[in-house]
Every structure is written in C-alpha cells, then in structure tokens.
Amino acid sequence: MDTSAVFDHFRASGAMLEGHFELSSGLHAERYFQCALVLSEPWRAEALAEAFEQALQSTSENANATAVDCVVGPAMGAVVWAQEVGRALGKRAIFTERKDGSMCLRRGFSFRPGERVLLVEDVLTTGGSAREVIAVIEEHGAEVVACGCLVNRSGKNPFEDLGLPLTALVTVDALTWTPLECPHCASGSKPEKPGSRAQAGIGGGA
Numbered sequence: 763m764d765t766s767a768v769f770d771h772f773r774a775s776g777a778m779l780e781g782h783f784e785l786s787s788g789l790h791a792e793r794y795f796q797c798a799l800v801l802s803e804p805w806r807a808e809a810l811a812e813a814f815e816q817a818l819q820s821t822s823e824n825a826n827a828t829a830v831d832c833v834v835g836p837a838m839g840a841v842v843w844a845q846e847v848g849r850a851l852g853k854r855a856i857f858t859e860r861k862d863g864s865m866c867l868r869r870g871f872s873f874r875p876g877e878r879v880l881l882v883e884d885v886l887t888t889g890g891s892a893r894e895v896i897a898v899i900e901e902h903g904a905e906v907v908a909c910g911c912l913v914n915r916s917g918k919n920p921f922e923d924l925g926l927p928l929t930a931l932v933t934v935d936a937l938t939w940t941p942l943e944c945p946h947c948a949s950g951s952k953p954e955k956p957g958s959r960a961q962a963g964i965g966g967g968a
C-alpha cells in the first residue's frame with residue numbers, strides 16, 4: 763500500500779487534519795494525525811495492519827522483525843494498532859500503560875525470558891514514550907528486536923542509537939516546530955489542540 767492509499771484511509775475517516783496544531787509533545791505542526799479515528803473502522807485497521815506486515819517482510823534490514831513472539835504498544839494510542847499488527851502476524855499483542863506517570867505492565871501481562879518483541883507506535887513523533895516502553899520490556903526479561911509505526915513523522919529512526927530497525931507504514935516529512943520557531947505562531951495564528959478538543963478523555967493523536 764503506497765502513501766497515497768494510506769492517506770486515503772486517513773482522509774476518509776477524518777483522521778488527517780490540515781491547519782495549525784499543537785501536538786501532545788508540545789511541538790507545533792501543519793498536519794495532525796488522529797489514528798484512533800482511522801483505527802475505529804476495523805476494515806481500515808485490518809487493511810493497514812496487513813500492509814504494515816508486508817512492509818515488515820519486505821524490509822531486508824528487518825529480516826528478524828517478523829520473527830517475533832509478541833507485539834507491544836503503549837496505551838492508549840497504540841493498543842488497537844498493536845492488536846491489529848498482532849493479528850496480521852499471528853502473534854500475541856499486549857500493551858503497557860502509565861500508572862502514576864510511570865510506564866508499566868499491568869493486567870497480568872508478562873513475558874517469557876528472552877521473548878522477542880516488536881514494539882509498535884501509532885504515530886511516532888519523538889519516540890520518547892516508546893523508549894520508556896523498551897525499558898519496561900527489558901525489565902521484564904524480554905528483548906525488543908524491532909520497532910514499527912503507522913506514521914513516522916519524526917524525520918528519522920529515533921531508535922538507531924539502540925540498534926533497532928524501524929518500519930513505518932508511511933513516513934511523512936510533516937514539519938514540526940517548537941512554539942518559538944513556529945512560523946504560524948509568528949504570523950499571529952493560534953494552534954488548535956485537536957486531541958483535547960475533539961477526543962476529550964481519549965487523548966492521543968500527533
């Protein structure tokens with residue numbers, strides 16, 4: 763599935779907005795991805811996850827990325843995506859979540875020693891949460907062998923220093939700025955926060 767076909771799914775479900783936005787990371791951007799909306803239509807989620815699985819298979823540096831035992835994503839954003847990727851791979855899918863601000867594994871989830879994990883995010887902006895997830899997985903005796911995301915807007919592989927390959931279904935050079943550098947703020951526009959406005963209580967989006 764090429765980028766325009768992926769974006770067709772996003773647009774059709776209202777999951778891609780264009781304007782001036784403040785992301786959950788605090789950065790400003792012209793494009794906002796609300797993956798929860800595109801994933802709320804299971805036929806789209808299934809098609810995107812199958813395409814992602816193809817992308818994992820076809821990336822030679824990710825030869826080991828499909829040889830995993832488990833798919834893990836951080837709540838809330840990546841819960842549905844991890845589930846769909848797990849289904850496409852025929853593997854177990856679980857999630858980490860925050861309790862009192864710290865990322866952790868709850869609900870009886872655990873790993874066998876040395877279990878091989880594919881870490882997935884919905885939208886990758888800085889990779890900050892994902893790094894906390896990696897630490898949790900390793901504390902529990904498993905090993906992260908590859909990372910993946912639906913949309914990579916970080917402009918790089920944020921896990922390169924950890925030696926982890928990254929597969930993105932789409933890579934967008936959607937520009938982001940700090941508020942001080944943002945040209946839209948400089949011209950007097952105020953950013954929208956679509957996650958908090960339209961999906962109160964759910965959060966996510968980037």
Ligand SMILES: [Zn+2]
Nearest residue numbers: 790944946947
């Ligand atoms: Zn701005």
